[in-house]
Amino acid sequence: MNLFERTKIILEKHDIDGWLVMSSEGNDIHAQYLLDVEAHIMHFIYISRNEKDHVVSCVMEAPMIKKSLERQGIEAEVSTYKSFKDIGSILAKLLKDKKIALNFGEDVLSSSGTGYAEFLPVGLYNALLKYSPTTKFVSAAPIIYELRSVKSPEEIEDLKHATKATIEILEDIPNWVKIGMTEKEIKAKLEYEYLKIGTLSFPAIVANNEHAADPHHNCSDKKVEKGVLLIDSGVKTRRICSDITWTYWVGGNPPEDFLQAYDALYYSKKVSYKYIKAGAPANMPAIKCREALQERGYDTDKLYFHGLAHPIGFVVHDIGPGMSMKTDPSRLLVENMVYSNEPGLYWENKWGIRLEDDLVVGKDGAIVVSYNPKNPLLI
Incomplete structure (x- = not known):
């Protein structure tokens, strides 16, 4: 069972429609964790509970991402963008009217808190709110904990x-x-x-x-x-x-x-x-x-x-x-x-x-x- 399939089970358990991961220059390790490749330019990974999974990448890095997904047996659509406006349009369609997990912690100043989920830049979060005003965003901490704390x-x-x-x-x-x-x-x-x-x-x-x-x-x-x-x-x-x-x-x-x-x-x-x-x-x-x-x-x-x-x-x-x-x-x-x-x-x-x-x-x-x-x- 690949990581995308394991994630879908966790999404179902927690009644969450999807998990969105964003990374630029490696600022969120979960992008590399899920894709099994280092992509440097801003990219997004969307794993859906019931719909097709999606990766949004720049044109230059899309081929290596596709190869890595194929190597892992992951069926996900890979879209490319030429401008940041393109990204906003793609994400708005994917996230509309859904309950979406993002990589932020809800309790980061605690030894038993969720600091391990704290990767989302504030500016990006504000942009998501602008492009997806009808989306309910929740912390991805439960998904991350269940995926990574116990090893396969x-x-x-x-x-x-x-x-x-x-x-x-x-x-x-x-x-x-x-x-x-x-x-x-x-x-x-x-x-x-x-x-x-x-x-x-x-x-x-x-x-x-x-x-x-x-x-x-x-x-x-x-x-x-x-x-x-x-x-x-x-x-x-x-x-x-x-x-x-x-x-x-x-x-x-x-x-x-x-x-x-x-x-x-x-x-x-x-x-x-x-x-x-x-x-x-x-x-x-x-x-x-x-x-x-x-x-x-x-x-x-x-x-x-x-x-x-x-x-x-x-x-x-x-x-x-x-x-x-x-x-x-x-x-x-x-x-x-x-x-x-x-x-x-x-x-x-x-x-x-x-x-x-x-x-x-x-x-x-x-x-x-x-x-x-x-x-x-x-x-």
């Missing part, structure tokens, strides 16, 4: 493919990283390897020593020296991102405090997996992970200042409840949701360690599709 079997296979490719590249790191290389040089080489097989999930994080204490460190010209090397990276080989962090030790044997912290994180992650299954509260794995670290003597209030896991999907931070101790316990994990699992410990001005894997929420437990070395790899 094909998407889960995509995840396995991406994580396998990522692991192979991370395993090779000790063969070419050398003391004296800069973080940026390592990042460039790493991303080159990813780009040979897919697209980047996100700009890679390469952090040596004190930089590893900053979870979202921006790579610098710092030359790698003896100590911690944290690499957080991923690749999208098909339609799902990988997101994996390995922490290496550069130069000789690691000190005991590093080994103990690494082992504690490895252990705490194993504990958290016991609480990751369909129907479980999304906050519980994070709570149990922190308790395990505290048992090992680590002050998680000071040393661990982010959540345990985030959803992964078409984008690396995808849709669904985060696994955090602060997540509302009423938010439950659902079978075939996809997550990272990334506990970390950070000592400011010294170093940090993070061990991140990717997993699928199973009916009876977590299905882990990547791994971290039980003992840190040495460079």
Whole structure:
């Protein structure tokens, strides 16, 4: 079942006549998500509950859009425009007297809100009101959540493919990283390897020593020296991102405090997996992970200042409840949701360690599709 067919089922469920997606220069990821091609010039996708689906595109990009739709088995009419006035006329006919979902959030300033649907520019919304005064517009948040929070079997296979490719590249790191290389040089080489097989999930994080204490460190010209090397990276080989962090030790044997912290994180992650299954509260794995670290003597209030896991999907931070101790316990994990699992410990001005894997929420437990070395790899 393709994405257009899945969307029609959701439209029927919510009694919505259609879903309109607009994108220009990639400002709404759902255009690429639905078309499976990057179109840059302003275009519109209209998926109808009962009528024929429609894509409105510029003349230049219409042929590649048609080919992509055919490849996916999607029967949709592709119209072209030469002026913005043409767009208004086409949309007015499609949307007249209907209930149409648009990509705006109704509650964006809330941890459980609909910020994930917030893509529609205000100016475009005002234009739609002008051209379609009899149309009732509603938020597409329910459609987006149901399409993207739970993954299809094909998407889960995509995840396995991406994580396998990522692991192979991370395993090779000790063969070419050398003391004296800069973080940026390592990042460039790493991303080159990813780009040979897919697209980047996100700009890679390469952090040596004190930089590893900053979870979202921006790579610098710092030359790698003896100590911690944290690499957080991923690749999208098909339609799902990988997101994996390995922490290496550069130069000789690691000190005991590093080994103990690494082992504690490895252990705490194993504990958290016991609480990751369909129907479980999304906050519980994070709570149990922190308790395990505290048992090992680590002050998680000071040393661990982010959540345990985030959803992964078409984008690396995808849709669904985060696994955090602060997540509302009423938010439950659902079978075939996809997550990272990334506990970390950070000592400011010294170093940090993070061990991140990717997993699928199973009916009876977590299905882990990547791994971290039980003992840190040495460079």
